[in-house]
Amino acid sequence: MLQEVGRAVKERLGADRFAVPKSREWAYGWPMRAHPIDRPADLDVVRESYDRVADNYADMVVTTGIGDIRRDPWLKASIDAFADTVRGLGPVLDVGCGPGTVTAYLAERGLDVSGVDLSPRMIENARRLHPECRFAVASATELDLGEASLGGVLGWWSLFNLPRDVLPQVLALFAHALKPGGHLITATHVGDEDAVRTEAYGGVPVRWTTHKWRPEQLVNLIEQAGLNPVAELRLPPTEYSGPGLVVMAKRPE
Numbered sequence: 001m002l003q004e005v006g007r008a009v010k011e012r013l014g015a016d017r018f019a020v021p022k023s024r025e026w027a028y029g030w031p032m033r034a035h036p037i038d039r040p041a042d043l044d045v046v047r048e049s050y051d052r053v054a055d056n057y058a059d060m061v062v063t064t065g066i067g068d069i070r071r072d073p074w075l076k077a078s079i080d081a082f083a084d085t086v087r088g089l090g091p092v093l094d095v096g097c098g099p100g101t102v103t104a105y106l107a108e109r110g111l112d113v114s115g116v117d118l119s120p121r122m123i124e125n126a127r128r129l130h131p132e133c134r135f136a137v138a139s140a141t142e143l144d145l146g147e148a149s150l151g152g153v154l155g156w157w158s159l160f161n162l163p164r165d166v167l168p169q170v171l172a173l174f175a176h177a178l179k180p181g182g183h184l185i186t187a188t189h190v191g192d193e194d195a196v197r198t199e200a201y202g203g204v205p206v207r208w209t210t211h212k213w214r215p216e217q218l219v220n221l222i223e224q225a226g227l228n229p230v231a232e233l234r235l236p237p238t239e240y241s242g243p244g245l246v247v248m249a250k251r252p253e
């Protein structure tokens, strides 16, 4: 049975490159890590919340362009710089890909990219909108990524729900999974507080915490994970969102 699931995942994602263990527990069709990251206490509640907003979120991106990097020249420039940097280095994984907007953008630019997301409904939308791309359901905290298996990894507006003590563990996993010279790009919300959301994307009831980070705090965490920051972009608040931050970082050669 496990071998069958393993084959299915390999077919879906197109390669052996994410270690598929012969016997191990599975979570949402993805092999669990040999050395688990602490499971966030609210993971199920966060997943259910994103499942509830997934259709509205995908609809928002498609119909208004909000959340689509093509609409924001600075976000687009960041992703373009990331794409140009990691092209040819190896597979790229978009962690917390949502409806797959950035995954598909990178695939269009010739990158060997896959997307994973905690929310099965987000992944259904990603597959519907971008049937040419590879997607799987998985939490950032439950990925089994081989050492030096990736040219690039994204945590694009998708790591802010991780508790403050869990984010460093996920960044360390990303650093371990990147090849020397490979790059991480992450975007997140800036601030000091933990903001509890009770509704989102058109009044849908949700329950998640947005852990905001001060730029220097996040950059320190990325450095502590063993990556060298190469660029930082600070974004002022807009009518849709508070202040944000993009950081790109490299695993040393």
Ligand SMILES: C[S@@+](CC[C@H](N)C(=O)[O-])C[C@H]1O[C@@H](n2cnc3c(N)ncnc32)[C@H](O)[C@@H]1O
Pocket (backbone or CB within 6 Å): 046, 050, 067, 095, 096, 097, 098, 099, 100, 101, 102, 116, 117, 118, 119, 122, 138, 139, 140, 141, 156, 157, 158, 159, 161, 162
């Ligand atoms: C604001 S959306 C961003 C989606 C996408 N990156 C984009 O830019 O359109 C946040 C996404 O992070 C996902 N997410 C939250 N916690 C996650 C986790 N622990 N592992 C994987 N994905 C997660 C959510 O399901 C949701 O799809």
